[in-house]
Amino acid sequence: xxxxxxxxxxxxxxxxxxxxxxxxxxxxxxxxxxxxxxxxxxxxxxxxxxxxxxxxxxxxxxxxxxxxxxxxxxxxxxxxxxxxxxxxxxxxxxxxxxxxxxxxxxxxxxxxxxxxxxxxxxxxxxxxxxxxxxxxxxxxxxxxxxxxxxxxxxxxxxxxxxxxxxxxxxxxxxxxxxxxxxxxxxxxxxxxxxxxxxxxxxxxxxxxxxxxxxxxxxxxxxxxxxxxxxxxxxxxxxxxxxxxxxxxxxxxxxxxxxxxxxxxxxxxxxxxxxxxxxxxxxxxxxxxxxxxxxxxxxxxxxxxxxxxxxxxxxxxxxxxxxxxxxxxxxxxx
Amino acid sequence: xxxxxxxxxxxxxxxxxxxxxxxxxxxxxxxxxxxxxxxxxxxxxxxxxxxxxxxxxxxxxxxxxxxxxxxxxxxxxxxxxxxxxxxxxxxxxxxxxxxxxxxxxxxxxxxxxxxxxxxxxxxxxxxxxxxxxxxxxxxxxxxxxxxxxxxxxxxxxxxxxxxxxxxxxxxxxxxxxxxxxxxxxxxxxxxxxxxxxxxxxxxxxxxxxxxxxxxxxxxxxxxxxxxxxxxxxxxxxxxxxxxxxxxxxxxxxxxxxxxxxxxxxxxxxxxxxxxxxxx
Numbered sequence: 300x301x302x303x304x305x306x307x308x309x310x311x312x313x314x315x316x317x318x319x320x321x322x323x324x325x326x327x328x329x330x331x332x333x334x335x336x337x338x339x340x341x342x343x344x345x346x347x348x349x350x351x352x353x354x355x356x357x358x359x360x361x362x363x364x365x366x367x368x369x370x371x372x373x374x375x376x377x378x379x380x381x382x383x384x385x386x387x388x389x390x391x392x393x394x395x396x397x398x399x400x401x402x403x404x405x406x407x408x409x410x411x412x413x414x415x416x417x418x419x420x421x422x423x424x425x426x427x428x429x430x431x432x433x434x435x436x437x438x439x440x441x442x443x444x445x446x447x448x449x450x451x452x453x454x455x456x457x458x459x460x461x462x463x464x465x466x467x468x469x470x471x472x473x474x475x476x477x478x479x480x481x482x483x484x485x486x487x488x489x490x491x492x493x494x495x496x497x498x499x500x501x502x503x504x505x506x507x508x509x510x511x512x513x514x515x516x517x518x519x520x521x522x523x524x525x526x527x528x529x530x531x532x533x534x535x536x537x538x539x540x541x542x543x544x545x546x547x548x549x550x551x552x553x554x555x556x557x558x559x560x561x562x563x564x565x566x567x568x569x570x571x572x573x574x575x576x577x578x579x580x581x582x583x584x585x586x587x588x589x590x591x592x593x594x595x596x597x598x599x600x601x602x603x604x605x606x607x608x609x610x611x612x613x614x615x616x617x618x619x620x621x622x623x624x625x626x627x628x629x630x631x632x
Numbered sequence: 633x634x635x636x637x638x639x640x641x642x643x644x645x646x647x648x649x650x651x652x653x654x655x656x657x658x659x660x661x662x663x664x665x666x667x668x669x670x671x672x673x674x675x676x677x678x679x680x681x682x683x684x685x686x687x688x689x690x691x692x693x694x695x696x697x698x699x700x701x702x703x704x705x706x707x708x709x710x711x712x713x714x715x716x717x718x719x720x721x722x723x724x725x726x727x728x729x730x731x732x733x734x735x736x737x738x739x740x741x742x743x744x745x746x747x748x749x750x751x752x753x754x755x756x757x758x759x760x761x762x763x764x765x766x767x768x769x770x771x772x773x774x775x776x777x778x779x780x781x782x783x784x785x786x787x788x789x790x791x792x793x794x795x796x797x798x799x800x801x802x803x804x805x806x807x808x809x810x811x812x813x814x815x816x817x818x819x820x821x822x823x824x825x826x827x828x829x830x831x832x833x834x835x836x837x838x839x840x841x842x843x844x845x846x847x848x849x850x851x852x853x854x855x856x857x858x859x860x861x862x863x864x865x866x867x868x869x870x871x872x873x874x875x876x877x878x879x880x881x882x883x884x885x886x887x888x889x890x891x892x893x894x895x896x897x898x899x900x901x902x903x904x905x906x907x908x909x910x911x
Contacts, residue, residue: 352836356780356829363793525708526731529724530808531748540744544735625734626790 409594417594418601430578431602434569437493437579441500442561448501449508449557456509457516458538467513470506478503478564482571493577496568503564504557511553515546548621555614562607653719654681655812655844656705661714663700674700676869677714682812684719687838687845689859691852691898693906697870698848702814705846724810726818730797732789738800739785742772745807775803778837795826799833806841813838815847819854828886831857835883852895852902857886862898866905873905 391411398410405413421427456463456470481499489495519542527541569581580603587596621627663675674697682688690698703709705716706725724745732741746768763771776782779799781792789797798818805813819827835858838845849855855862856878864873876898880890 352829352832353780356833359826359829360780360793360796363796364791522727522729522731523733526727526733528708529706530745530804536748540747541733544733547735624788626788627734 405593406591407593409597413594414597414601418598421595421598426578430580430583431606433577434565434580435606437496437500437569438561438565441497441565442504442558444497445501445504445557445561446508446554448505449553450512452505453509453512453516453553457513463513470509470513473502473506474510474560476502478560479567479571481564482568485568486572491572491574493572493574495572496565499568500561500564504561507557507560508550508553511550511556512546514553515549516542518549519545548618548625548627551614551618551621555611555618558610558614559607562610566603654717655684655686655719656680656682656846657715657717657719658701658705659715659717661701661704661711661716663697663704663709664712673869675704675711676871678865678870678872680863680872682844682846684811684844685842687847687858687860689855689862690846690848690865691850691855691862691902692865692870693850693867693902696865696867698850698865699816701865701870702816702846702848705812706814718812720811722808722810723812723814724805724808725814726798726801726805726816728817728820730789730794730801732797732800732804734789736789737785738781738787738789738792739769739772739776741789741800742775742785742804742807743768745804746771748808772803772807775807776800778806779803779833793826795822795830798822798830802834802837806837811842811844813843813845815845817849818847820849820851827854831886832883834858852899853886853891856880856891856895856898857884864898864901864905867909874901 394411398405398408402408409417452466452470456466478499481502482495485495485498489498523541523545524537527537532540566581566584569579570585573582573585580599583599584596584603586592587599658678658680661675661678662673664671664673666672678697678701680688690701692698700709702725704711705718706723708725732738733744736744746763773782773785776785779802781796781799781803784792784796784800789800792800801818819830822830831854834845837843845858847855847858852862859878862876862878864876865871866873876894878894880888880894884891
């Protein structure tokens with residue numbers, strides 16, 4: 300048996316209160332709010348005791364909440380930044396090293412200086428921004444549609460058991476299908492149009508998003524379901540107030556993965572489906588290869604990489620904010 | 633409120649004229665998990681009553697079906713046989729974990745109990761119907777005040793200590809305006825110091841609000857510290873072995889000699905029960 304060490308209530312025990320409940324068995328009628336208060340302050344002793352008690356509790360609370368410090372903004376930024384900067388410098392050095400090794404002539408594999416100069420030049424041209432705009436529009440439209448499809452499919456599959464058995468593993472199967480394998484079909488169905496690209500982007504991203512939602516629903520902690528049930532939440536209200544919020548972290552992870560698939564599918568699509576008067580990043584890649592424009596090709600690749608990383612960082616930040624709010628990890632600074 | 637229960641509505645009674653039947657009555661309640669010969673008999677013909685305003689502690693070694701019993705009373709599960717009656721049907725439950733929603737603030741967690749449509753108009757029509765958001769927020773603040781957490785409404789559950797979270801859970805249970813509070817080892821995971829303070833808290837709130845409490849624990853001293861009555865359950869299957877009235881004056885202390893003496897008596901009886909399984 301546990302030995303309970305008790306150190307509270309030193310000398311503050313009320314004496315002679317008698318049967319404490321004999322005078323509290325009337326319950327104020329009507330009101331449904333808190334019923335405490337008036338009848339506690341019956342005697343000086345009781346007041347003192349409850350006061351001491353409240354202060355003991357406050358003391359314990361303060362002790363337990365102590366020592367939660369945060370380090371300064373500058374040091375946090377620096378601690379996040381220096382590994383990235385070091386890695387970047389390392390990559391540039393290796394790249395320059397490979398170029399200096401002379402395995403390929405400079406016009407086939409351009410060095411970092413040439414490439415970055417080319418990139419800087421492009422950043423000053425309107426055509427570059429047009430291309431980025433077209434690509435981003437396609438990405439966002441495709442991704443938004445994928446979210447809609449993923450949400451509907453995920454919600455239905457997680458709720459309806461037979462549907463789960465029927466298509467549950469199919470969704471995971473779709474996830475493993477390389478998106479480029481969809482293009483021949485997409486081009487047959489939609490021709491060389493933007494619809495073909497959007498179609499494949501949706502197919503690439505939606506399964507991950509649906510799976511994220513399904514996993515979140517599956518892994519809702521049972522104790523929260525019981526707590527919700529005790530609070531009187533049933534069916535749809537339980538879904539809305541407990542299951543959906545509880546599945547948010549998993550859903551967010553699904554979105555992040557879905558974005559990665561969407562971005563890859565889009566690049567594959569833009570390489571294959573080239574539409575006149577619609578400059579895009581994929582198209583630039585294609586023509587750079589045709590024209591053996593090595594610095595241009597590498598510069599476009601860098602842009603594609605940076606955009607992909609940038610969006611991924613956004614998801615990472617959202618995920619971090621969520622985790623911090625929920626207390627899912629201790630922030631270590 | 634809890635649909636699977638047979639509830640005898642006492643009608644809109646108020647104050648002194650309250651019905652004097654038991655707040656909770658279990659009659660020959662059995663629970664079998666699984667089916668046929670593989671079925672596990674968790675509870676065997678358990679009969680038990682909790683009087684209005686009574687604090688009953690359920691005590692037993694592991695496997696005695698204490699938690700099963702609470703789930704049945706709470707309506708989270710249905711009995712295989714027998715009847716369970718909760719006089720007013722208004723039952724709240726606290727678990728060993730606080731079971732707070734991590735995506736909500738402390739205040740919003742309590743508000744969740746106020747959001748749910750109240751169990752009809754058993755307690756006078758005034759205030760029926762959904763409450764406004766501001767009303768809920770204000771009420772939640774009052775409930776948090778009761779557990780001495782008035783200033784913590786804006787925090788997230790993870791920012792609080794274990795004992796504080798359990799108090800939020802208590803505030804949430806109180807906010808349901810239940811007469812019957814079911815507690816499944818609510819302080820089991822807390823350190824002794826915090827647990828002692830929470831015993832005092834619970835006792836105070838129970839008295840002030842005239843709750844009927846069914847409190848499950850495996851800690852004999854805790855049971856004697858808190859209960860008007862300690863009901864000992866046997867293990868596999870769970871049956872009521874004996875009921876010990878605790879007539880010590882309140883407030884009690886877990887480390888007092890009287891509590892220790894009565895706890896020792898009950899512990900001896902509990903060991904006898906456990907011994908039966910040793911053979």
